[in-house]
Amino acid sequence: TSLNAPASIAITANASDADGTVSKVEFYNGTAKIGEDASAPYAYTLTNAGVGTYVISAKAIDNSGAVTSTGTVTVTVVAVATDACSGIAQYAENNGYVTGSKVKNGGKRYECKEWPYSGWCNGASWAYAPGSGAYWSDAWYDRGACAGRTGEADAVSIESTVLVSPNPSTGIINIHVEVVSTVTLYNAQGMEVMRSTVTPQGSMDMSNLSSGMYTVRIDTGSEVLTRMVIKN
Numbered sequence: 001t002s003l004n005a006p007a008s009i010a011i012t013a014n015a016s017d018a019d020g021t022v023s024k025v026e027f028y029n030g031t032a033k034i035g036e037d038a039s040a041p042y043a044y045t046l047t048n049a050g051v052g053t054y055v056i057s058a059k060a061i062d063n064s065g066a067v068t069s070t071g072t073v074t075v076t077v078v079a080v081a082t083d084a085c086s087g088i089a090q091y092a093e094n095n096g097y098v099t100g101s102k103v104k105n106g107g108k109r110y111e112c113k114e115w116p117y118s119g120w121c122n123g124a125s126w127a128y129a130p131g132s133g134a135y136w137s138d139a140w141y142d143r144g145a146c147a148g149r150t151g152e153a154d155a156v157s158i159e160s161t162v163l164v165s166p167n168p169s170t171g172i173i174n175i176h177v178e179v180v181s182t183v184t185l186y187n188a189q190g191m192e193v194m195r196s197t198v199t200p201q202g203s204m205d206m207s208n209l210s211s212g213m214y215t216v217r218i219d220t221g222s223e224v225l226t227r228m229v230i231k232n
Contacts, residue, residue, distance in 0.1 A: 007077045009046040013070065015060035026059045049077050085109055085146035091130055097121035102143070105130045109143040116167075117228060138226050164216055168230035171207035175218070176200075182219040185229075188212055206231050 003009065015022045025042035027035045035044035046054070054075040060068050091103040091110070101112040101121060110130035112121040120128045120139035127133045130140040163176040175183055175198045183204060185194040193214070196204050206214070209231050216227040 003049070003075065003077050005049065005051045005077045007049040007075075009049055009054060009056070009075055009077075010043070011045070011056055011058070012041060012043045013058040013060070015040070015042055015058075015068075017060075017062045020063045023061050023063050026061065028057045028059065030055045049075075051077050053077075083146055084144065093125040093129070094122045103130060103140075104146060106132055107146050109146060110136075110140040111143050113139055113141060116230065135226070138228060164227045164229050167228075168232045169206060170232050172203050172205055173216075173229055174201070174203045175216075177202070177218060177220065179220050184217040184219075185209075186215040186217065188214070190215075 011027050013025050013027075015025050022040070022042075024036050024038040026033055027037075027044040027046075029046070034046055037043055042058070042060075054077065055072050056075060057072045058070045085104040085107075088102050088104045088109060091105040097103070097112045097118070098121075099112055099114050099118045103110050103112075108131055112118050117139055120135070122128075123133075123139065125133060127135045128139045130136050131142070163174075165174050165176065167173070175181070177198060177200055180197060180199050183196050183198045183202075184192055185204070185206070187193050187209075193209060194204065194206070196202075198204065198218075206229075211231050214229050214231060216229050218225045218227065
């Protein structure tokens with residue numbers, strides 16, 4: 001079953017002993033004992049359970065010390081957010097954002113990327129406003145909608161799983177993608193200087209390119225992403 005956090009998980013067990021008496025029933029989450037009951041009806045309630053997966057079982061012990069265990073029941077506790085953006089400030093142009101800064105804009109949550117992309121988080125709104133600027137994906141991670149269900153951690157979009165490394169680079173760059181993608185490099189003047197079909201965990205050789213900053217355009221077939229890479 002699935003419950004909303006903080007949850008109360010009510011557990012009951014039936015136990016009997018044909019040639020004696022049941023001394024107690026112990027209740028477990030995984031291998032950790034969470035409670036016990038010495039009299040029927042055997043029950044225990046795990047209160048204030050946080051987000052996570054609980055593997056519940058029971059163990060009956062009779063007056064002679066004999067033990068019988070049940071199978072397990074899995075209970076998932078999730079956080080249901082009516083407003084996942086509560087407490088997150090509205091995006092504002094040139095507001096001193098740094099790596100990890102979180103904002104909301106257009107009903108979604110965004111997080112400022114790592115250096116050297118983080119500087120663009122404070123760029124002109126027409127270009128870098130999260131979710132609406134022409135080049136917003138250069139600066140921001142999309143962390144999901146303000147409304148909806150969240151679990152133990154925020155969902156991670158494909159945007160944050162596509163990486164270019166090392167950055168800066170002196171030659172070979174590794175393109176960490178999950179599907180075969182078309183990767184195009186543009187120089188600072190916007191001219192295409194290299195294009196290649198890259199397999200998952202593929203690479204490109206920038207050794208013959210001049211030093212400077214390049215835009216990496218990654219077409220996965222379902223979406224187009226951009227990264228910036230510095231060639232030393």
